Amino acid sequence: MTIEELDLAFEETGEKGRHRRRRRSGKKRGRGRSVMALFMALVLLGALGGGVWYGFDRIRGFFVAPDYTTAGSGQVTIEVKNADTATDIGNTLVKADVVKSAGAFIKAAQGNPLSKNIQPGFYQLRHQMRAADALTALLDLKNKIVSKVTIPEGATYKEVYAALSKATKIPVAEFEKAGKDPIGLGVPEWWFNRTDKKPANKTIEGFLFPKTYEFPPGTTAESALKTIVEQFNTEMADLDFVNVVQTQRRISPYEALIAASIAQAEALKDEDMGPVVRVLYNRAYTGKFPCSCLGLDSTVNYWLKITGKGGKASEHLSKSELHNPKNPYNTHDVGGMPVGPIGNPGVAALKGAMNPPQTDYYYFVSIDTKGTMAYAKDYAGHKANIRKACDNGIPLC
Known part of the structure; x- marks a missing residue:
C-alpha cells in the first residue's frame, strides 16, 4: 500500500461525519493522518529492506564459502x-x-x-x-601415506617377506606365520591339484605376483599377503591361464606355474621364457628324456636358499648337493616337475608356460654374459653350445 492510498483511506473515513464544523477540524486530522501514514510506510519499507538484506546475506553465504586464510x-x-x-x-x-x-x-x-x-x-x-x-x-x-614395495620377478617368498617387512616395518615372523595358510590368503585349493599325481607342496610360493604395491596405514601381514594373492588371481583370470594350460597343454595349472617359475629363474630375456618352458615340457612329458628328469641346478639352489644354506653358482654345487635324496626339489634324480614353484614368475614367464613354441629342443644354456640362450636337440649339440659359453667367459668348462 502506497502513502497516497493510506491518505485516501483516512480521508474517506473522515467524510462520514455530517457536521460541517467537524469538517473544518478535518484539516488538522488530515495532517495527523498523513504523518501516521508516512510513519507506517517507513516501517514497511524498513521491514522490506531488512528482508532484502537478510536474503542477500544468505545468498552471499552460499556463493562465498567461509575459508581459512593461512597455510595451516x-x-x-x-x-x-x-x-x-x-x-x-x-x-x-x-x-x-x-x-x-x-x-x-x-x-x-x-x-x-x-x-x-x-x-x-x-x-x-x-x-x-x-x-x-x-x-x-x-x-x-x-x-600420500603409503608403504610402497616392489616384488621383482623371480623373487622367492622369503625375499618377498624381507621386502615387505622393510617397507611396512612388520616383522618377517608375522609374514611367515600368515604365509603358512595360502588357501586362507585366497589361493583356491584346486590350484594344488596335479595331473602327474605327484604331491604338491602347498606353500605360498608362486602366488605372490611380482608388482609394485602400496599399503596404507594399518596394514597387517595377513592383509598385505591377501592383497598380493588377490592380484595373482586377477592376473591369472586376465591371462586365461588356467583354461589355456588345461585345454592346450593338457597339464594342471600348478605344473604350468612351476614351469613358469623355473623359466623365470633360468632365462634372462623375455623372449627366452617360452623356448625354455618348451624344453622343460619336452623333458618332463614326452618320455624321450632320461628319467623324465629336468636336471636343473636352479631347483637345487632354490632348496639351499630357503633352508638357509644360500644359493651357489652351478660350478660350485657338489655332487652330493645335486643328488641329495632329501631335497624335494632334486630334479636330477626325480622325474617331472618338482613339488612346487621355485619363485614368483612374472607375466612373460606365465605367457611362456601357456604358449611355448613347438620345438624338439631338450637342452638350453646361456652362452654369454648378456643372457643369450642357445638350444640343442641332443647332448652333442648341447656340448657345442657349452664350448661357445666357455669361449665367452661363462665358467662352465
Whole structure:
C-alpha cells in the first residue's frame, strides 16, 4: 500500500461525519493522518529492506564459502575413499578441521581441472588450511601415506617377506606365520591339484605376483599377503591361464606355474621364457628324456636358499648337493616337475608356460654374459653350445 492510498483511506473515513464544523477540524486530522501514514510506510519499507538484506546475506553465504586464510599448522591424517566426490572430500576435510567449509573446497576443486586426479588413500595434511592449499596437497603424492614395495620377478617368498617387512616395518615372523595358510590368503585349493599325481607342496610360493604395491596405514601381514594373492588371481583370470594350460597343454595349472617359475629363474630375456618352458615340457612329458628328469641346478639352489644354506653358482654345487635324496626339489634324480614353484614368475614367464613354441629342443644354456640362450636337440649339440659359453667367459668348462 502506497502513502497516497493510506491518505485516501483516512480521508474517506473522515467524510462520514455530517457536521460541517467537524469538517473544518478535518484539516488538522488530515495532517495527523498523513504523518501516521508516512510513519507506517517507513516501517514497511524498513521491514522490506531488512528482508532484502537478510536474503542477500544468505545468498552471499552460499556463493562465498567461509575459508581459512593461512597455510595451516600441525599434522592430521585424512582418507580419500574410492569414488569420493569433491563434496565427499570436502566434508572429510571439514570434519578433520583441515578446511573451514566444504563449499570452499568444492569451489577450489571446480577451479582446478587437476582435482579429478586425486587418488584414493591416506594423506598427511595440516589443520586450518586454505581450501586451495589443501587441494594442492592432495594432488602432491608426497603427502600420500603409503608403504610402497616392489616384488621383482623371480623373487622367492622369503625375499618377498624381507621386502615387505622393510617397507611396512612388520616383522618377517608375522609374514611367515600368515604365509603358512595360502588357501586362507585366497589361493583356491584346486590350484594344488596335479595331473602327474605327484604331491604338491602347498606353500605360498608362486602366488605372490611380482608388482609394485602400496599399503596404507594399518596394514597387517595377513592383509598385505591377501592383497598380493588377490592380484595373482586377477592376473591369472586376465591371462586365461588356467583354461589355456588345461585345454592346450593338457597339464594342471600348478605344473604350468612351476614351469613358469623355473623359466623365470633360468632365462634372462623375455623372449627366452617360452623356448625354455618348451624344453622343460619336452623333458618332463614326452618320455624321450632320461628319467623324465629336468636336471636343473636352479631347483637345487632354490632348496639351499630357503633352508638357509644360500644359493651357489652351478660350478660350485657338489655332487652330493645335486643328488641329495632329501631335497624335494632334486630334479636330477626325480622325474617331472618338482613339488612346487621355485619363485614368483612374472607375466612373460606365465605367457611362456601357456604358449611355448613347438620345438624338439631338450637342452638350453646361456652362452654369454648378456643372457643369450642357445638350444640343442641332443647332448652333442648341447656340448657345442657349452664350448661357445666357455669361449665367452661363462665358467662352465
